[in-house]
Amino acid sequence: MAKRTYPETLAFLFEQLPMFQRVGPMAFKKDLTNIRALCEALGQPHERLRAIHIAGTNGKGSTAHMLASVLQAAGLKVGLYTSPHYRDFRERIKINGELMPEEAVVDFVEQYETLFQTIKPSFFEITVAMAFDYFAKEQVDWAVVEVGMGGRLDSTNILMPELCVITNISYDHMQFLGETLPEIAGEKAGIIKPGIPVVISETQEETQEVFLKKAAEESAPIIFADQHYEARLVQSGFEVSHYDIYKKGTLHLEQLELNAYGDYQRKNLQAVLQAIEWLHPKQPVSETNLRTGLRELRTSTRFIGRWQVLGKAPLILCDSAHNEAGISLAMQELNRLSFERLHIVYGMVSDKDPEKVLRLLPREATYYFARPDIPRGLEAEKLAQVAQRLSLKGLVYPSVNEALEAARNKAGADDLIYVGGSIFVVAEVV
Numbered sequence: 001m002a003k004r005t006y007p008e009t010l011a012f013l014f015e016q017l018p019m020f021q022r023v024g025p026m027a028f029k030k031d032l033t034n035i036r037a038l039c040e041a042l043g044q045p046h047e048r049l050r051a052i053h054i055a056g057t058n059g060k061g062s063t064a065h066m067l068a069s070v071l072q073a074a075g076l077k078v079g080l081y082t083s084p085h086y087r088d089f090r091e092r093i094k095i096n097g098e099l100m101p102e103e104a105v106v107d108f109v110e111q112y113e114t115l116f117q118t119i120k121p122s123f124f125e126i127t128v129a130m131a132f133d134y135f136a137k138e139q140v141d142w143a144v145v146e147v148g149m150g151g152r153l154d155s156t157n158i159l160m161p162e163l164c165v166i167t168n169i170s171y172d173h174m175q176f177l178g179e180t181l182p183e184i185a186g187e188k189a190g191i192i193k194p195g196i197p198v199v200i201s202e203t204q205e206e207t208q209e210v211f212l213k214k215a216a217e218e219s220a221p222i223i224f225a226d227q228h229y230e231a232r233l234v235q236s237g238f239e240v241s242h243y244d245i246y247k248k249g250t251l252h253l254e255q256l257e258l259n260a261y262g263d264y265q266r267k268n269l270q271a272v273l274q275a276i277e278w279l280h281p282k283q284p285v286s287e288t289n290l291r292t293g294l295r296e297l298r299t300s301t302r303f304i305g306r307w308q309v310l311g312k313a314p315l316i317l318c319d320s321a322h323n324e325a326g327i328s329l330a331m332q333e334l335n336r337l338s339f340e341r342l343h344i345v346y347g348m349v350s351d352k353d354p355e356k357v358l359r360l361l362p363r364e365a366t367y368y369f370a371r372p373d374i375p376r377g378l379e380a381e382k383l384a385q386v387a388q389r390l391s392l393k394g395l396v397y398p399s400v401n402e403a404l405e406a407a408r409n410k411a412g413a414d415d416l417i418y419v420g421g422s423i424f425v426v427a428e429v430v
Contacts, residue, residue: 003106003110004106004109004110005106006102006103006105006106009105009106009109009110010089010105012109013089013109013123013126013127014123031153032153032155032157032158034119034120034121034122034125034155035121035125035128035129035155035158036158037119038112038115038119038121038125038126038129039129039132039158041112041115041119042112042129042132042133045129045132045133045135045136045137046132046136046158046159046160047160048136049079049132049135049136049140049143049159050141050142050143050161050162051142051143051144051145051159051160051161051162052067052142052143052144052145052161052162052163052164052165052275052279053145053147053156053157053159053161053163053164053165053191054067054144054145054146054147054164054165054166054167055146055147055150055151055154055164055165055166055167055188055191056147056165056166056167056168056169056188056201057167057168057169057170057184057188057323057325058167058168058170058321058323058325058326058329059167059168059201059264059267059268059271060146060147060165060167061082061146061306062260062265062268062303062306063165063167063201063268063271063272063275064080064082064144064145064146065080065082065297065301065303066258066268066269066272066293066294066297067144067165067272067275067276068080068142068144068300068301069293069294069296069297069300069301069303070272070276070285070289070290070293070294071141071142071144071283071285071293072096072097072293072300072301073288073289073290073292073293073296073300074283074284074285074286074289074293075289076141076142076283077095077096077138077139077140077141077142078095078096078140078141078142078143078144079093079094079095079131079134079135079138079140079142079143079144080093080094080095080097080143080144080301081093081128081131081135081143081144081145081146081156082146083124083127083146083148084423085427086304086305086423086426086427086430087427087430089105090102090105091302091304092127092131093127093130093131093134093135094301094302095134095135095138095140096300097299097300097301097302099302100130100131100134104134105130108130108133108134109126124148124155125155128148128155128156129155131143131145142283145159145161147188147191150187150188150190151166151187151188151189151190151191152186152187152188152189152190152191153187153190154190154191157190157191160193160196161191161193161196162196162279162282163196163197163198163199163275163278163279164191164192164193164196164197164198164199164220165198165199165201165271165275166188166189166191166198166199166200166201166211167201167202167267167268167271168201168202168204168267168325169181169184169185169188169202169204169206169207170184170323170324170325170326180206181204181206181207182206182207182209182210184207185204185206185207185210185211186210186214189210189211189214189215190214192211192214192215192218192220192222193218193220194218194219194220195218195219195220196218196220197220197221197222197223197278198211198215198220198221198222198223199222199223199225199271199274199275199278200222200223200224200225200271201224201225201226201267201268201270201271201274202224202225202226202267202271203224203226203227208224223274223278225270225271225273225274225275226267226270228247228248228274229245229246229247229252229270229273229274230245230246230247230249230270231243231244231245231246231256231266231267231269231270231273232244232245232246232266233263233266234255236261236262236263236336237261238261238307238309238317239259240257240258240259240295241257241258241260241261241262241265242255242256242257242258243255243256243258243266243269244256245269245273253287253290256269256290256291256294257291257294257295258294258295258297259294259295259296259297259298259299259303260297260298260303260306260307261307261333262306262307262329262333263332263333263336264329264332264333269294272294273290276290304430305318305319305320305423305426305427305430306319306320307319307333308426308430310419310429310430311408311417313413313414314339314343314408314411314412314413314414314415314416314417315337315339315415315416315417316404316408316416316417316419317416317417317418317419318418318419318420318425318426318429318430319418319419319420319426320420320422320423320426321420322348322349322352322420322421322422322423323352323357324356324357324360327357327360327361327420327421328360330418330420331360331361331362334362334416334418337416339414339415339416340412340414340415341365341366341411341412341415341416342362342364342365342366342415342416342418343365343366343367343368343407343410343411343415343416343417343418344361344362344365344366344367344368344394344417344418344419344420345368345370345400345403345404345407345417345418345419345420345425345429346361346367346368346369346370346383346394346419346420346421346425347369347370347371347372347377347378347380347383347400347403347421347422347424347425348372348377348378348383348421348422348425349372349374349376349377349378349422349424350376350377350378350379351376352378354378354382354383354386354387355386355389355390357421358383358386358387358390358392359390361392363390363391363392365392365418366393366394366407366410367384367387367392367393367394367395368394368395368397368403368404368406368407369381369383369384369387369394369395369396369397369403370396370397370398370399370400370402370403370425371383371399371400372400372422372424372425372427372428373399373400373424373428374424377422377424380396380397381396384396399428400419400425400428400429401428401429404417404419404429
């Protein structure tokens with residue numbers, strides 16, 4: 001049989017394997033059996049990695065990119081695994097910002113296709129195994145690995161990392177992770193390993209005791225980053241935001257530049273600073289490395305989709321916030337901006353409650369509803385019906401790009417167009 005091309009390989013992965021990104025809950029496997037079997041057949045590549053493992057509801061992707069960028073600035077070879085992807089599958093698996101080569105993806109799938117038929121793994125399980133195998137073969141100095149969902153039973157959780165980081169805890173994927181914040185935190189806390197330090201980005205009353213208890217059970221050193229570091233936003237810009245950093249109330253770093261927008265990033269930044277401090281005995285990072293890595297974030301790791309500028313006059317922003325906590329923060333950021341009129345291009349996936357999210361959106365905006373182009377995309381007509389009940393006014397469009405084009409045509413030079421509601425909406429415009 002002729003060797004598959006890269007597009008043919010992706011078609012095999014996307015169409016023949018259950019993929020949560022496309023089809024939702026039916027693809028989710030709450031079990032580590034398959035990933036253990038895959039990695040055993042691959043020679044346990046994850047055991048050859050120095051890893052930082054990152055979980056959380058919101059902020060884990062930003063935190064992973066920041067840490068990877070800082071370590072790269074220190075002259076290290078850094079593997080970065082994140083999910084989902086926007087445009088290219090290989091966005092999930094990068095080394096120093098370079099996507100995994102197409103040929104390497106094709107070769108991996110071809111070499112282990114018989115193994116896949118035996119084990120019957122999900123798309124995500126194959127992707128995690130592929131990343132671990134690629135990072136191990138390329139002998140990265142560090143692997144920064146983002147959890148896909150939850151933590152305890154996520155496929156990435158076969159790692160024995162050098163450090164764990166857990167970001168914000170809020171409501172998302174409750175059908176899998178639990179209905180309360182302590183229940184969700186319990187699943188995230190599942191990445192805490194015996195004796196392995198863990199950084200918690202934010203002290204939250206409802207979840208703090210969950211993490212303290214789990215860390216005690218595992219004899220794992222634990223620290224809450226926001227109890228030691230405070231990042232104060234000095235100046236916010238779409239290209240670079242400036243922060244003054246305080247450590248236990250004393251000015252520690254002035255005018256730290258971050259190549260990302262939004263005051264909400266301060267919580268992630270605090271976690272990164274604490275993580276770098278705790279890594280220091282094993283991996284020294286200078287202030288110059290820190291400043292360079294954060295200043296060059298978007299270019300060094302291909303950090304996209306989060307408060308990304310797509311155009312000016314009118315200003316067009318896209319953001320991948322997709323749950324209640326994320327959308328609430330996004331709307332707070334919009335309120336800080338100056339513009340004449342607000343246009344919102346919006347779409348969602350069908351396994352989320354649209355009413356809970358739409359209640360957070362401003363009534364004065366003009367809406368352009370569209371379904372993201374994936375099987376689990378919510379019909380735009382249904383979204384518009386819920387929006388209408390909440391006094392959000394807008395029209396339905398056949399696609400995200402047509403909705404954005406309509407917004408462009410209606411917007412004035414001093415208006416703002418926001419594109420969001422789902423990672424998969426943003427994926428169609430970045």
